[in-house]
Amino acid sequence: MIKYPENLDLRRLVHFSADNGTIWLGENRMLLLHAAALSSLRKELINSVGREHTRRIFTRMGYASGTRDAELAKKIRGGQNPIDAFVVGPQLHMLEGSVQVTPLKVEMDIPTGKFNGDFRWDNSWEAEAHVKEFGPQQDPVCWMLLGYASGYTSAFMGRFVLFQEVECTACGSAHCMITGKPVEEWPDAAEHTRYFEDDAIVSRLLELTTQVDMLRSSLEQQRQIESMIGSSPAFQRAYDLVTKAAATSVTVLLTGETGVGKERFARALHQTSSRANGPFVAVNCAALPHDLVESELFGVEKGAYTGAHATRIGKFERAEGGTLFLDEIGELPLAAQAKILRVLQEGEIEHLGGDKTRKVNVRIVAATNVELQVAVKNGKFRADLFYRLNVYPIVIPPLRERTLDIPPMVSAMMEKFSALHNKRTAGITDKAMKALSAYQWPGNVRELENMIERGIILAPQDGWIELDHLFPSLNVTDDMDSSISDSGGLEEKRPPEQARLCDAFLATGLSLDEVETMLLTEAVERSSGNLAGAARMLGLTRPQLTYRLKRNQDANLPKE
Template sequence: MKEIRYPENADLRQLLRFSDKDGLIWLGEHRMVLLHSAALSELRKELIESVGAEQARRILTRMGFASGMRDAELARKIRGSGNLVDAFVVGPQLHMLEGCVEVEPVRLDIDAEAGKFHGEFIWRQSWEAEVHVQQFGEVDHPVCWMMIGYASGYTSAFMGRFILYRETECAATGDGHCHIVGKPVEDWPDAHELTPYFEPDSIVGRLLELREEVEAMRQRIACPRSIPNLIGTAAGFRNAYELVTKAADTNVTVLLLGETGVGKERFARALHELSPRKAAPFVAVNCAALPDELIESELFGVERGAFTGAHASRAGKFERADGGTLFLDEVGELPLPAQAKLLRVLQEGEIERLGDERTRKINVRLVAATNVDLQEAVAAGRFRRDLYYRLNVYPVTIPPLRERVSDIPPLVEAMNARFCSLHAKRIAGITDKAMLALKSHHWPGNVRELENVIERGVILAPANGWVEAEHLFVGTVPVPDAHACIDRSGKLGSQAPAGHDLPDAVLDAGLSLEALEQDILQRAVQRAKGNLAAAARMLGMTRPQLNYRLKKQSARGGESAAAGC
């Protein structure tokens, strides 16, 4: 299939004009409004909670449909006389320019005369999927209702017939991106299920019905069982969540698997808090932090005189956790002798202190955790096969943070509140750019690394201010690409960010070195309000050096004036 390439969008950027004097923004002849995505998120939430998801979907779909039809007018006006594909992709390009989504064409078959159409596109960075997940968590159905309405409205107006789009993949369901397919309504066998969302409908009667339904639901709704100190709605996290809740009321040995920093101890504590043992002790042991010669005495206890330095009898971790839960972190690091004793404890429910011949009955719920491949350790002879089978009765895999990106905003919110309290500091929140940087990071250290980054951000951010990307990733913030900005005429133009590719920007502007120096010197003097010493400090030079350059420029100006006489 022929690759679809977007034409240069300079013709579209020129349509967008800002007029700060009268507070108007124009896209061609259409007035536009800049809104915070957070405000749209609140509107969406209010609609869903007040009139229900179905009615909210209808309203938002029709809003998007109307917007798409307006943009189709621009497409015909701007590129109507050219290539048909170039004219059509005005819609995707405008959708990106308007900040809604990144659109990647996959397939585009258009026959305007025959009325045939088939379009497939990948959506990335969908604002609608993002805000829905922030408000409601990951869901099991597509949620880009307004954007689907836009695509359908735009293509229907462009083609002169109803083209229906549906979302076959959605980032809000845990997919990596959204995927949409559009074709004539009659080509969809289930079109009757989708077309009602595009039709006008009075919501007054529906609101009256909903009032009774809401009152009835209030009587039935019970607070769901929640896991303390665990935050997340991503599919992998929910799966681990459900496994833990099912195991909580039993005595099964649980094996927590996952990378370093995913929160295995938090899951172990949550399992304990949800179990009938919650009133008894929770004892945590990091097996990797104990020297081999002390592991057995720490776990199983020691009798006086068992070895040099054992001046008193001492209970081990198993006895201290009697009646409760013992969490063995990094269990794969246990030496083989300790593994043999651990297996006996699991099988017989009794321990033997080091240097003692008596056995002691214990009642302990064991939760083990590891970030190593125990099967590989068994094959290498580093871990007992029988112990592995005994521990692997009920494995729970905790996903890494990079696989639950949708959980980052609520995690950040909770961490921000905690560290603000810890450091007695008030922070307004996290900027959108900072949140995007957090979502784009690979997180090799998982939730533990995120905690460190957020704490650093809270400390570095100004009081009552916002945590910015530079506060989070000190010295490692990736340089942003060239972005659209407003020039002096009020039009959108391409500009490189400050400090990046400045030489290219100067050369592209066609400025001479002499003119550039003159502009910089004059700007520094203006900012310093005529104070030459302050202007010199801005420029990193002494006042005599600045004075010399200004006089030199003045002399050049005089020569130019004389030459023109």
């Protein structure tokens, strides 16, 4: 029988935060559920979809939980001997309240993939719940626990290790007993591996509803192009305006903070319009030197200026029949603004240095992250051009107003950068995703994209993207206020500043009365003798402060 190492390192990973309603195991969010609730779910599923499908659901739930805990085991005890690292799984299974695990035999060699293990289970919640609802059984019923053991060991060993329950208390045995070994070593593996496979359970239950949902989804996908991800109300308002504008030839003005994705919205407008087969030409007006703006936009005739050795067409002619996206249009000089106004009104341009007008068939989509109305008042932007552009304004919401869109955006970005950097990851931890949703995103979508790329690069191969991979230089607090004590109860997790303050007080050698006197005196002095103000500063009422001051004064009077 294998002796467990101390589990203090695991208990320290469990944190309870009653104020914000979260429980954490490392960076994975946990739930403290009534066993009776899971028992009711089990009963409802068995009665609804049958024993086989219910077993598959619970087995896959356990498998997913086990794989998560295996990643944690490698991180916490990766440098220890393999057995001490491996038994993190059984120890966590007990810490999570699922079952008491006694390792009877563990033979393992990770490089060769060898594994053979026997474990005894006591106090299985699944066996107790099943017998309570359905009475004694002929076959083992610890499906979720078995899925956990298989998922944990498979992830830990890097190969599929299948566990089977050879004894179960639901069948009258004194203990539950499980045995695990590589799947190919089980002659009856096929009878058990089917419970680990994906199954279209929902389609079996609600086939008609699913078909309707799929139809709606396909219609929605026709409306949205690949690069546009979002279902939040703020995103949908902006996207609906784009969809309506796409059916017309109206000039569109996109406004919003830097990094919100104005060019993506412009491309979406182009690709869903009748001009989709034409070119989409994007111009960053802020990057154009002022003395070259007109030649870049409208073209130049040979000999128009020194160095103009040939006639060259500009961006407007390159976008013929399509869309010209003028990003940061507020940075254009006034002379160029006047010519753009003429294009909007007359649909024609002139090359720099030429006197011949040319008709152009171009749709203009402009974008800016500055207040053009303010620029108009300051004389930096033409009022007539502003009113011509502002016919159809679309405000692109900042990322902090569309937090519902962050998870699907993160998934798409992870897929993109995993392929780009040839890096596989297991996913992103719950705590990291919570931090992404709570972050204010001053750089918006562009900042999120850069952060996910950094996370892909820093995360270990096949590992999880964790909080410090995304915010390596920021002091991100975890807002957790309690953990598990050595006795298994809740204990307060004191903020580090409190610990530093206590260290400073204790280092002075002052008594508690002397510390109190010092604080009272300091508060009175800082409030210029105003006792009410001093009391507020100390979190006391004025009578309480007066009493404490008098008590300290009396204590310091010389005794007769």
